[in-house]
Amino acid sequence: MVLTLMLTMLLSGGAAFAAQLPNFPYHSIDVLPIDRAKFLAGQKIDFEVELKDLGTIKSVEVLINYNPAEKFFGKAPVVKLAAGVSSYRIDQVSFAKPGPVNVIVNVLTEQGAASREVNYTVVADKAQKLAKNVILFVGDGMSLQARQMARILSKGLTEGKYHDLLEMEKMSNLALVTTSGMDSLVTDSANSASAYATGSKSAVNAMGIYPNSTGDPLDDPKVENIIELAKRSRGMATGIVSTANITDATPAAMVAHTRRRSEQNFIAASMLDPEHRPDVILGGGSQHFLPKSVPGSKRSDDRNLVEEFKSQGYTFAGNKTELNQIQNSAKVLGLFQLDNMNVYIDREVTKNPAVLGSFTDQPTLMDMTKQAINVLSKNQNGFFLMVEGACIDKQLHTVDWERATYDTIEMDKAIGIAKEFAKKNNDTLIIVVADHAHSASITGTYHELDGKTGRQAVRTYAEAGFPTFEDKNKDGFPDNPAPAVTLAIQYANHPEYYEDYKFNPEPIAPAIKSGSKTIANPKKDANGDLNSSKLPDTETQEVHTADDVPLTADGPGAEYFRGIMDNTEVFFGMVRALGLDAVK
Numbered sequence: 001m002v003l004t005l006m007l008t009m010l011l012s013g014g015a016a017f018a019a020q021l022p023n024f025p026y027h028s029i030d031v032l033p034i035d036r037a038k039f040l041a042g043q044k045i046d047f048e049v050e051l052k053d054l055g056t057i058k059s060v061e062v063l064i065n066y067n068p069a070e071k072f073f074g075k076a077p078v079v080k081l082a083a084g085v086s087s088y089r090i091d092q093v094s095f096a097k098p099g100p101v102n103v104i105v106n107v108l109t110e111q112g113a114a115s116r117e118v119n120y121t122v123v124a125d126k127a128q129k130l131a132k133n134v135i136l137f138v139g140d141g142m143s144l145q146a147r148q149m150a151r152i153l154s155k156g157l158t159e160g161k162y163h164d165l166l167e168m169e170k171m172s173n174l175a176l177v178t179t180s181g182m183d184s185l186v187t188d189s190a191n192s193a194s195a196y197a198t199g200s201k202s203a204v205n206a207m208g209i210y211p212n213s214t215g216d217p218l219d220d221p222k223v224e225n226i227i228e229l230a231k232r233s234r235g236m237a238t239g240i241v242s243t244a245n246i247t248d249a250t251p252a253a254m255v256a257h258t259r260r261r262s263e264q265n266f267i268a269a270s271m272l273d274p275e276h277r278p279d280v281i282l283g284g285g286s287q288h289f290l291p292k293s294v295p296g297s298k299r300s301d302d303r304n305l306v307e308e309f310k311s312q313g314y315t316f317a318g319n320k321t322e323l324n325q326i327q328n329s330a331k332v333l334g335l336f337q338l339d340n341m342n343v344y345i346d347r348e349v350t351k352n353p354a355v356l357g358s359f360t361d362q363p364t365l366m367d368m369t370k371q372a373i374n375v376l377s378k379n380q381n382g383f384f385l386m387v388e389g390a391c392i393d394k395q396l397h398t399v400d401w402e403r404a405t406y407d408t409i410e411m412d413k414a415i416g417i418a419k420e421f422a423k424k425n426n427d428t429l430i431i432v433v434a435d436h437a438h439s440a441s442i443t444g445t446y447h448e449l450d451g452k453t454g455r456q457a458v459r460t461y462a463e464a465g466f467p468t469f470e471d472k473n474k475d476g477f478p479d480n481p482a483p484a485v486t487l488a489i490q491y492a493n494h495p496e497y498y499e500d501y502k503f504n505p506e507p508i509a510p511a512i513k514s515g516s517k518t519i520a521n522p523k524k525d526a527n528g529d530l531n532s533s534k535l536p537d538t539e540t541q542e543v544h545t546a547d548d549v550p551l552t553a554d555g556p557g558a559e560y561f562r563g564i565m566d567n568t569e570v571f572f573g574m575v576r577a578l579g580l581d582a583v584k
């Protein structure tokens with residue numbers, strides 16, 4: 001079967017070969033969820049078996065723990081037999097008891113018999129001391145090096161010793177998290193956030209689902225996520241906060257189920273579904289909530305989701321002033337930009353009208369985190385809140401480490417606010433993690449004090465000394481992102497671009513398309529060194545890496561996080577800390 005497939009791909013040309021070869025192993029019997037999946041007891045899933053290229057099928061038998069699946073789940077399957085791909089599906093079922101689960105599929109075809117076996121694990125662990133609340137901070141793309149850049153700029157060091165650590169570093173537990181998805185070594189943000197939200201692996205661009213082979217991005221087998229579980233099993237309050245479009249991959253994966261993260265209009269509307277409607281929704285991206293008649297809207301219909309949320313009892317905030325005025329609301333929708341929110345340097349330091357446009361009153365991530373906790377903590381059943389520092393990633397993609405680092409510091413200060421809240425009752429688990437890494441690393445320092453420029457002025461080893469960032473007003477951010485001696489940051493996987501190692505007063509793309517090729521953007525650092533591309537011409541940005549990422553945690557249940565962990569374990573650490581009982 002594998003050989004036939006390989007031959008078909010070779011004969012059908014390079015494009016198909018490139019598109020299909022790196023995918024997960026080809027099985028003529030695909031079982032979704034996949035082999036070695038793990039679930040919380042009672043967590044709802046859609047179960048699907050796909051039969052591919054097996055010829056005429058006479059019968060399908062699915063055994064779960066040696067019982068017919070329909071008997072085990074107490075639900076009849078929907079079976080669709082077709083020439084190419086046949087499907088056997090039972091939706092919205094769960095495994096009630098912890099322990100191993102064995103799945104055997106036996107297929108009888110006109111050519112003979114075929115079978116496949118997969119195994120699952122079901123858990124129902126509860127922490128000894130339970131948490132009432134969980135706050136999950138996701139620094140998008142916040143690698144170990146990104147944390148360290150923030151520590152250097154925010155806390156500083158003399159004679160090799162740091163003056164202080166970041167809030168996210170002063171936590172009791174530390175683990176390294178692996179980030180790969182089920183289809184590829186290197187993840188995107190949908191896939192990895194989905195692992196945190198559901199405890200299941202997914203594929204690039206997907207969230208809350210296991211990808212089946214149909215082209216429909218909305219029919220894939222679903223896995224119940226943390227917001228759905230928190231609401232269904234305990235009536236908890238839930239919230240999502242991000243500096244990106246609130247329908248972007250990371251916040252969306254806490255809520256929605258789709259094969260394609262780009263379905264942002266669908267995702268925005270999906271946030272109204274009662275089973276996963278968050279009580280607090282704060283971020284950018286009003287373009288996906290406003291009807292198409294409004295200038296800047298990206299919707300293709302006349303739905304006004306802001307009005308629909310209001311009619312569900314939500315207070316709406318369109319800027320920082322309105323957000324800070326909210327006092328007695330149990331539900332808040334805040335959208336502070338049409339698209340992604342501006343980054344901290346542009347919002348709070350340079351405040352350049354050419355960059356901000358009419359969005360001159362955007363809240364900080366600290367403002368949003370504080371208000372989210374205020375609103376959610378009124379629920380006696382506790383809350384789950386996800387806060388994303390989204391633009392750490394977006395700025396590393398454009399090789400702009402200064403903007404990424406100020407946003408890392410911004411997220412660290414938001415973590416400080418969460419820690420202050422947690423201190424009061426010691427019943428809140430705080431987790432800080434990235435979803436994947438970037439390739440930026442610290443080579444040394446950079447200065448032109450002796451007249452050298454470009455790479456000749458990159459200072460290594462003893463020449464490097466220390467950078468001269470200062471924080472005289474003690475707000476945690478360096479007073480000047482461009483001191484005399486700055487960091488020399490270099491990237492391992494970038495398109496062709498010019499680099500002068502100096503801060504850019506305005507954000508600017510490193511590379512642009514020229515015909516079918518990617519070339520260095522002549523408007524960025526035109527007098528700098530030309531760094532030749534390390535990537536195919538299809539890439540215009542620096543890309544994610546497969547590096548493990550650090551996770552730090554504090555509070556009840558934090559003891560779960562230690563050593564090297566699969567990214568799906570973040571979900572199991574959260575439900576264990578809360579002691580959620582999903583069998584209901």
Ligand SMILES: [Zn+2]
Nearest residue numbers: 141393394397
């Ligand atoms: Zn990214």
